Structures are given as structure tokens and as C-alpha cells.
Amino acid sequence: MGNVPIKQISIFLENKQGRLAEVTRILGDNGLDIRALSLADTADYGVLRLIVNDPDRAKKILTDNGFAVSVNDVIAIEIEDRPGGLAEVLAVLDKKGISIEYMYAFVNSKPNTAMVIFRVEDPESALEILKSEDVKIKSPDEVCNHNKF
Numbered sequence: 001m002g003n004v005p006i007k008q009i010s011i012f013l014e015n016k017q018g019r020l021a022e023v024t025r026i027l028g029d030n031g032l033d034i035r036a037l038s039l040a041d042t043a044d045y046g047v048l049r050l051i052v053n054d055p056d057r058a059k060k061i062l063t064d065n066g067f068a069v070s071v072n073d074v075i076a077i078e079i080e081d082r083p084g085g086l087a088e089v090l091a092v093l094d095k096k097g098i099s100i101e102y103m104y105a106f107v108n109s110k111p112n113t114a115m116v117i118f119r120v121e122d123p124e125s126a127l128e129i130l131k132s133e134d135v136k137i138k139s140p141d142e143v144c145n146h147n148k149f
Helices: 019-029 055-064 085-095 123-132 140-144
Strands: 006-014 034-041 045-052 068-080 100-107 113-120
Touching: 006 019, 006 055, 006 113, 006 140, 019 034, 019 045, 019 055, 034 100, 034 113, 034 140, 045 055, 045 140, 055 068, 068 085, 068 123, 085 100, 085 113, 085 123, 113 123
Parallel strands: none
Antiparallel strands: 006 045, 006 068, 034 045, 068 113, 100 113
């Protein structure tokens, strides 16, 4: 199941107190549910990457509130939560010349599994490779809606 990228929103934040709290408050006040997140920062700014239940609406609301927001395609997979589970999938991509730009992962609500979200230059090729290797690709619905993963 899957075989289509997940839409991730990226928000560029000034590195000052309260900006992260403001983003999460705006999303919550508008009924948008954060399913996964990653925050990377430098001295001057941060990049908050989110998987939410309605990325297009989240982008509009945050943009309307003065945030710089972009939408990117990422891939979500389910792996076994065990030593070497991630390494096996990454080896498949590496063998085929697919480089990962960034990734983040979290333990899944499904026992003994983890969810990995990553960005590559060519998501369609990566999806085909993962599918051919029987990697469990997660659909947008499975990732973005409650009780699906």
C-alpha cells in the first residue's frame, strides 16, 4: 500500500522564544493534528518539518499568519523496530544510488514497528525501488490520520 509521496510542510522560524509555541498553537486552534515533526536549527533560524492531517490547509493558515512555509514530498515507510531494521532499508537505497537528504523516525503505535520519514531527490524512483524490495510504504492516509499506523 502507498506508492505516493507524503506531503510534508516545512516552516522557517526565526530562532527566538515563542515561535515554535506559536506554530503549534495556530495549528491546534485550527484543528490540525501533528502526526510527526522534526526541528533543525542554526544560530539564526530553524526549520520545522511537520506531517499533519491536512497539509494544504496548514500551509494556507500558517502563510496567512506570516510564516514562510513550503510543501515537499517525502516518503514514509514502516520498518521492524529491531537492531538493523533501518540499516537494511538504507542499504537497499544506497545500492541503487539513492541519497537521503534528511530523515526522521519514531516508534509506531503498531507493536514492534517504527515509522521512518525521509526526503530524497527523486521520490518516485525511490518508491519504485522500495516497492520492488517489499518495503512497507505507508500511504498519506495511513500516516496523516489517527489510528492508521
